[in-house]
Amino acid sequence: MKIAFIGGTGEEGMGLAYRFALAGHECIIGSRALEKAEGAVAELREKDGALPLRAAENAGAAAEGEIVVVTTPYAAQAPTLPPLADALAGKLVVSAVVPMAFEGGRASLIAVPEGSAAQQEQALLPQSTVVAAFQNLSARKLLKGAPIEADVVVCADDADAKQRIMKLAEAIEGVRGVDGGALANAQMVEGITVLLVAINRAYKTQAGVRIAGI
Amino acid sequence: MKIAFIGGTGEEGMGLAYRFALAGHECIIGSRALEKAEGAVAELREKDGALPLRAAENAGAAAEGEIVVVTTPYAAQAPTLPPLADALAGKLVVSAVVPMAFEGGRASLIAVPEGSAAQQEQALLPQSTVVAAFQNLSARKLLKGAPIEADVVVCADDADAKQRIMKLAEAIEGVRGVDGGALANAQMVEGITVLLVAINRAYKTQAGVRIAGI
Secondary structure, eight states: OEEEEETTTSHHHHHHHHHHHHTTOEEEEEESSHHHHHHHHHHHHTTOTTOOEEEEEHHHHHHHOSEEEEOSOHHHHHHHSGGGHHHHTTSEEEEOOOOEEEETTEEEEOOOTTSSHHHHHHHHOTTSEEEEOOTTSOHHHHHHOSOOOEEEEEEESOHHHHHHHHHHHTTSTTEEEEEOOSGGGHHHHHHHHHHHHHHHHHHTSOOEEEEEOO | OEEEEETTTSHHHHHHHHHHHHTTOEEEEEESSHHHHHHHHHHHHTTOTTOOEEEEEHHHHHHHOSEEEEOSOHHHHHHHSGGGHHHHTTSEEEEOOOOEEEETTEEEEOOOTTSSHHHHHHHHOTTSEEEEOOTTSOHHHHHHOSOOOEEEEEEESOHHHHHHHHHHHTTSTTEEEEEOOSGGGHHHHHHHHHHHHHHHHHHTSOOEEEEEOO
16 A cells, blocks of 8 residues: 655654554655655664655655545644645545644643644545544654554544554554544544643653553 | 532432442532432442442532532533532532533534633632543443443642542542643543543443553
């Protein structure tokens, strides 16, 4: 599977690309600037030179990816996505974006007019099928490469697309995909990331979330 | 410890009272109507006639409790608490309230002007120390009495009060108290309950949340 990342040069995008490449998926790291994407690919290749990774501008990544994961900062999503809407039409687009603000080391959830970053993404990409996932995975743990004790709660209005991403999540060792219901529930999943930041601060760790009893 | 419940006749209040009474705490179930509270106590006594449980009107419960847990529906919190503010002054008050709406079997999070139900509670009770906890525990599992595989994420601005409630949470067999940071983080914990409702619907279960990696 060709998996492309829009805004893939941050820790979360690089971490996911690393894990999906490790699982054998061809990953394309997109960025506004090609050199920045090339830098991210070079950095990941230091871990393993044989990883199936390539760099592209965001537009090229959007065109090439079969599944496209958005990992921009929240504030960059609204300006970045509309020019890519045609290239992303008919595709499965994953929102891993968290609308989070930091002040004095504390994180808070930004109120999104559409309800969640994922719903905003769907509004910006009306011809794509948006699935919300991966927001709660620690970027640092993704980049380390060891198994991750965490669930990926997947929210979508399209049941098939949701199942595909739940399965993709399990390409990351230790991770379980969990059906989180409709895309609107992404609001709560995005919020969990903000809570994990506080827990990480209290416990000096990189925590994840598990759903117990399913 | 005397633990009182404001609006304690719903499933969540009864479930928590049952567990705390099982752990030996003297529990006072409060309600607008004394007969309703007496009905809840009678129902719990059917499980175990020796449980240290009493019924009271909300005002009596607020006056008697050393720790007071608010388990009203969200919409009832704003009318119920202000008349109790003097009785609750100087006390540790726990918010287990979730601002949740149901439509067609689907739950959604109600936007609270103060940020969360817990912060609204603190605004309504300025002389009390509000701690947010217990929102994510399945009422049905609480009422069953078996060990519960779940964490209680506790949020508060007062570190000592937070520690007391984290410890109290562990009176429920299987449960672990987790430090969720400041009271403002209750917004995200309340949201988890809405997400768990969707997961329960998808998996036909009563799920809980665990924080992994701490």
